[in-house]
Amino acid sequence: MHVQPGPGTHRDIHRVTAAAYLLEVRAHPPRAVLAGTDGRIWAHLSLLASVDRTDLVDESLAVGAPTVRQHVVAAAAGGPGDEDVVDVELVVATTAWERTRVRLRCHEDHLVLTVTVEGRGTLADVRLLGGRAVLDTGACGSFRSLGEHRCVYVPTPTEPVQVVRAATAAASLGVVGDATAGRLHAVFSPPPLCLVLGRAVPAGPTQVPVATSGQEWLSVGLVAPVVDLRLTELRYEPLDDGFHLVLDHDGHTHVDGTWTSPELHLRPVPDPVAALRQHREDHVVRGWAPAGPSSPPVDWWSEPLFCGWGAQCARAPLPGAPALHPTTLDALGPEVVPPGAVVAPDLARQDVYDELLAHLAAHDVDPGTVVVDDRWQAAYGTAEPDPDRWPDLRGWVAGQHAAGRRVLLWWKAWDPEGLPVDECVTDARGRAVAADPSSPAYAARVRATVAALLGPDGVDADGFKVDFTQRSPAGHGLRRAAGVGPDAPWGVAGLHALLALLHDAAKAAKPDALLVTHTPHPGFADVTDMVRLNDVLERDPAGAVAPLADQLRARAAVVAAVLPHHLVDTDQWPMLDRAQWRAYVAAQAGLGVHALYYAERIDRSGEPLTADDLALVARTWAEYRASRRAARPPRAAAPAGGAW
Numbered sequence: 001m002h003v004q005p006g007p008g009t010h011r012d013i014h015r016v017t018a019a020a021y022l023l024e025v026r027a028h029p030p031r032a033v034l035a036g037t038d039g040r041i042w043a044h045l046s047l048l049a050s051v052d053r054t055d056l057v058d059e060s061l062a063v064g065a066p067t068v069r070q071h072v073v074a075a076a077a078g079g080p081g082d083e084d085v086v087d088v089e090l091v092v093a094t095t096a097w098e099r100t101r102v103r104l105r106c107h108e109d110h111l112v113l114t115v116t117v118e119g120r121g122t123l124a125d126v127r128l129l130g131g132r133a134v135l136d137t138g139a140c141g142s143f144r145s146l147g148e149h150r151c152v153y154v155p156t157p158t159e160p161v162q163v164v165r166a167a168t169a170a171a172s173l174g175v176v177g178d179a180t181a182g183r184l185h186a187v188f189s190p191p192p193l194c195l196v197l198g199r200a201v202p203a204g205p206t207q208v209p210v211a212t213s214g215q216e217w218l219s220v221g222l223v224a225p226v227v228d229l230r231l232t233e234l235r236y237e238p239l240d241d242g243f244h245l246v247l248d249h250d251g252h253t254h255v256d257g258t259w260t261s262p263e264l265h266l267r268p269v270p271d272p273v274a275a276l277r278q279h280r281e282d283h284v285v286r287g288w289a290p291a292g293p294s295s296p297p298v299d300w301w302s303e304p305l306f307c308g309w310g311a312q313c314a315r316a317p318l319p320g321a322p323a324l325h326p327t328t329l330d331a332l333g334p335e336v337v338p339p340g341a342v343v344a345p346d347l348a349r350q351d352v353y354d355e356l357l358a359h360l361a362a363h364d365v366d367p368g369t370v371v372v373d374d375r376w377q378a379a380y381g382t383a384e385p386d387p388d389r390w391p392d393l394r395g396w397v398a399g400q401h402a403a404g405r406r407v408l409l410w411w412k413a414w415d416p417e418g419l420p421v422d423e424c425v426t427d428a429r430g431r432a433v434a435a436d437p438s439s440p441a442y443a444a445r446v447r448a449t450v451a452a453l454l455g456p457d458g459v460d461a462d463g464f465k466v467d468f469t470q471r472s473p474a475g476h477g478l479r480r481a482a483g484v485g486p487d488a489p490w491g492v493a494g495l496h497a498l499l500a501l502l503h504d505a506a507k508a509a510k511p512d513a514l515l516v517t518h519t520p521h522p523g524f525a526d527v528t529d530m531v532r533l534n535d536v537l538e539r540d541p542a543g544a545v546a547p548l549a550d551q552l553r554a555r556a557a558v559v560a561a562v563l564p565h566h567l568v569d570t571d572q573w574p575m576l577d578r579a580q581w582r583a584y585v586a587a588q589a590g591l592g593v594h595a596l597y598y599a600e601r602i603d604r605s606g607e608p609l610t611a612d613d614l615a616l617v618a619r620t621w622a623e624y625r626a627s628r629r630a631a632r633p634p635r636a637a638a639p640a641g642g643a644w
Contacts, residue, residue, distance in 0.1 A: 001016070012026070019108040020108060021035065021111075025068055029063070030046070031047055031146075032066075037215065037268075040215070042148055042268075043147050043149070049102050049126070051094075052096065054121070057132065059095045061095065062092060067089050069087050071085065086106040087103055087106070089101060089102065089103050092133075101116045103116070112223075112263050113128060116260040116261075117258070118257070122251055123254075124476070125246050126247040128247065129145040129244045130244030131244070144242030154173070154195060155173070156173055156185055156191035157551070158537075161539065163554045165541075167243075170235065171235070173193050173233065174491075186470035187537075188519070188534070192279050194279040196219050196276075197220060198216060200212075205546040205550075206546060219267045222262050222265075223282045228493070247262070250476065251475075251476030280563075288523065291525075293525055293526070293563075300368060301530060304368055304595070305367060305370075305569065306369070307370075307596070311598055312373065314601045316343055316347060348376050350396055364614075365618050367405060369408060369462070370405055372408070374410050375389075381419035382419065397461050410465050413469045415468065416433065419435060422482040423442035426478065427477060438484045443501055454513055463529075464514075465569075466516060469499070469519060474491075499528065502515065503528070515530070531567070532569035533571040534555070534571055536574060538576065548576065552570065552571065553591065567593055568592025570592045571597075572588075576604050577604065586616075596617055
């Protein structure tokens with residue numbers, strides 16, 4: 001690491017030469033020009049930041065020149081030893097805080113940006129790599145970093161499908177979203193909070209440009225213990241040729257003294273997958289994420305899955321044009337879904353599942369695990385079996401066990417239906433919005449409910465497929481459940497708390513219980529056993545169909561990089577037509593655990609599945625099972641004279 005002041009009249013410029021990059025620190029406006037070792041500029045990184053309070057917008061005042069200091073820091077936990085670093089610091093007065101300090105710490109192979117504020121207040125938006133300021137030159141308003149990249153890799157599914165998008169397109173990573181406009185980015189919730197800036201332009205919606213040199217990509221990732229990730233979203237907000245990042249703290253983080261943002265790591269990388277691997281490593285080496293799952297994989301977890309949701313949709317009429325999948329009668333209005341129409345959740349019934357499994361058995365398709373999907377519950381929040389749909393769920397599960405199968409129950413995260421309001425996050429009117437995992441009463445309820453669903457004296461099911469984690473509560477006006485303090489987990493940390501509650505309850509009820517989630521973030525390694533690739537999307541930005549198998553390959557690459565020791569549920573819904581479905585059946589072998597969602601026909605196209613189609617499933621499953629058997633280590637001989 002080498003620091004050199006600028007020559008002659010440019011003494012306010014400092015040049016930092018590191019092993020992996022070059023940096024030039026400039027004073028007016030305060031910024032750090034980041035380039036690769038080849039001298040090609042990545043960005044003029046603004047050293048301004050804004051940390052808004054819920055009651056006051058933050059603006060920097062008396063903005064002077066940044067200081068540059070080279071020194072030695074003690075090794076971080078897991079690090080190789082003491083390290084020579086360069087700190088670039090900008091200390092300013094602001095309208096919202098007594099003092100604000102932005103620090104860019106330069107390591108040999110990466111940079112770490114943080115902002116620290118002193119004072120009192122409740123956090124709203126935190127802007128990094130830019131912010132509002134009043135400069136001595138008279139320039140006022142919002143300032144951004146100047147980007148020289150042409151594209152951004154975004155590690156979460158979006159609609160339209162664009163794994164790598166133009167640098168001028170916004171992106172969001174977090175735990176808030178659904179299927180309405182502009183909110184599908186939380187299919188993975190949370191994804192790794194890591195964007196990767198690139199120099200090339202992608203050729204298609206799932207294509208990642210191939211690097212022509214070693215420094216074609218720059219990773220920009222948020223690194224912190226999960227308990228400190230109290231934001232609901234990390235947003236990349238470009239405008240013209242500039243950009244900044246926003247950490248939405250949503251009015252639920254209270255500062256009284258000093259607060260420092262999660263670390264933002266910037267690192268040149270060879271490609272986006274390498275960026276995600278390093279993002280995981282940055283967490284693991286600091287002890288901020290587990291190295292692997294908390295429970296070692298159990299053999300039955302890898303058995304092929306049959307999830308009834310796609311078959312339920314195929315039996316239900318599909319209103320609208322194009323055909324849609326409403327989950328409630330009022331989701332699209334009576335002009336689209338007439339009163340009394342059957343929708344897919346109505347078909348999560350014991351008799352329907354018996355018919356579907358019998359049909360598969362007649363074609364030699366024998367799943368090792370059956371997922372009973374939405375909705376077997378009388379109410380989502382209380383998660384008690386609906387006796388009209390499942391008159392004998394315990395007996396039905398016992399029958400599946402006798403047939404050599406395991407049973408997972410679909411679990412809708414956050415839904416308050418049926419819960420007392422004092423166990424819930426509420427809005428300003430006092431209406432229940434979401435279950436509150438920090439509520440002692442709700443925690444006790446979950447433990448009792450899970451024991452009844454998974455315990456040997458209850459339903460005796462084998463685990464949960466957890467869905468709707470993207471429905472995390474968000475809003476400045478929301479209030480916590482009775483008895484829950486203001487510092488209880490929120491945002492990403494709040495979702496982790498919810499899943500930790502469910503995970504611990506499941507393992508207490510049945511040690512080999514399986515939890516399937518869609519949370520490929522390093523900090524969630526301890527609360528999930530298997531990561532599902534989730535619902536398939538459809539169109540690219542030009543309106544063309546994005547190949548379904550390619551979409552799921554791109555998602556599987558994210559999971560493999562971030563949670564390499566976890567199993568992958570390959571998912572399979574919705575499929576546009578039979579041809580795309582067949583292509584994905586063939587592709588599943590290389591992605592993870594086989595999953596089948598259809599039995600009789602494809603829902604979107606209405607095409608029936610033929611004997612040949614189901615023979616394809618039976619054949620690929622047989623090959624998959626054979627490959628698993630071949631990969632198992634040989635079992636040692638039993639001790640002489642006795643059993644194991």
